[in-house]
Amino acid sequence: MKEIKSILDGESAGGLTWTQGPVRLYEDVSTNATERAKRPIENTWGALHEYHHVFQIAHSGAEEERTSDKNSNSWMREGMATYSSAKFMENLKFINLKDYMLELRKFGANISRPGINEFISKNPDYRLDNETYWDEGIAPQVYYMIGAWATAYLIHEKGIDEETVLRNWWYDIIPMGRAAAFKKHMKISLKDFYEEFYTFIKKPDQEVMKIFDKD
Structure with missing residues (x-):
């Protein structure tokens, strides 16, 4: 209800909502915001983000807590x-991916403030698998920004195929469990x-950006 009220007020807060049960109905409430209507590029970006969630939710135990091995972190x-x-x-030629990933580190890009570098310097004990940050106000930095870099690390540093990281391993979360599926596909x-990643992400910008030169 909080998200719906926000959208009716014209704000672009919120995101994807869905019904519970084996047959789900999805609604990307943020695309209905008048604030987003004035920013078509950002609205397209947001819709792509939420559409990816539809796939993720369909292939994980979304009714369970995110700490559950049948659900995704x-x-x-x-x-x-x-x-x-x-x-x-980037494929649509709206942005440059490398520039965007660097912006996440420097100032948070289009997600939030502060960026990754400042956040880690002030919160060195954060953990990706800590699910309490939604209530602590640091979810954007950990789950979205650092999470995006963890994804990039798997693809560009560990050499795991992009389709495996973004799609294929999700098929095994429910039948195998999150931990086993991750190990199977990410090696x-x-x-x-x-x-390994916590050590990597603390390195200077010029060092971490080198992973994009390996492609």
């Missing part, structure tokens, strides 16, 4: 949708991935 859902929508925007356990 928030960083997987938001980070991968942030990355995939940015990649689509690394979640525990080891977190440890």
Whole structure:
């Protein structure tokens, strides 16, 4: 109800909503906001992000808590949708993906403030799999921004095929469980991935940006 009221007031807050149960109805409420109507490029970007969520929710236990092994973590859902929508925007020649990923680090790009660098310097003990950040006001930095970089790390540094990261592994979350599906497709356990990625993301901009030169 809070999201719907926000949209009726013309604000672009909110996102994808869906009904519970085996047959789901989806609605991207943010595209109905008058604020978004004045920004067609951003509205397209937002729609791409939310459409990716439709796929994710269809292939994970969305009725369960995000801590459940049958569901996706928030960083997987938001980070991968942030990355995939940015990649689509690049394909449409609206943005440059590398520039966007750097902007996420420097000032938060089109998501929030502060950016990744400042956030990590002030919150060095954050964890991607901590699901309490929605209530603490730091979800944009952890789940969306750092989550997008975790996605990029899998694709550009670990060499996992983009379709595997953004699509194929999701098919196995419900039958296998999140942890087992991740290890099967990403060739690394979640525990080891977190440890490896936390070291990587703290490096200077010029170092982390080198992963995009490997393509």
